Amino acid sequence: MKTFKLFLSCLTISIATSYTFVCLNHRFFHFKEQDINGEKPPGLVLIICIAPLIETIIFQYIMHHILVYIKIRNGWTQIVLMSLVFASFHLYSSFYMLMVFCSSIALNFFYIKTSKVNMLLAVLLTALLHSLYNLFGYLFVV
Structure with a gap:
């Protein structure tokens, strides 16, 4: 039950963070989808099934093991470093990278x-x- 509450809390926080960035974009920056990634979004199967599993293995599982191996054991330091590396692979724009970094804090905290x-x-x-x-991003942001 504790894990379920943490899951729902982290999902809510990551979606709220993303939604905040979308609102900031619409209010102040006015980036269009093509300005952010320059192409059509990839297919739903890739976004919902394949990418999250692969990215979780790389940016949480492997990255966490590397950090422990090099003796970085502080949880918040691990979360921030994992989020920085994850965001750095989402190079669509600096605004998008910042959004990904902020949202990934919740994912990494949960992990x-x-x-x-x-x-x-x-x-x-x-x-x-x-x-x-x-899925939220695909349905309501893109």
Whole structure:
């Protein structure tokens, strides 16, 4: 039950963060979709199923193991570093990178907390969290 509440909280925070950035964009910056990524969005299967699982394995599971290996064990330091690396691979624009960084704080927080209990569960639930976040973006932002 605790994991479910944390899951819902992190999903709400990441979506609220994304929605805040969308509102800021519409109010002040006026980036258009083509200004952000220069092409049509990839297919729904890629955005909802494939990318979240692959990105969770790379940017949470592997990155977390690397940070522990190099003796960076502080949870918040891990969260910020994982978020910076994740955002740096979303190069559509600096505005988009900032949005991804802020939203990924919740994903990485969830992963770090859940991985202490069960690593496989952490990977699967973080991928699901990422999938739902992407689905929100696909349906309401793009």
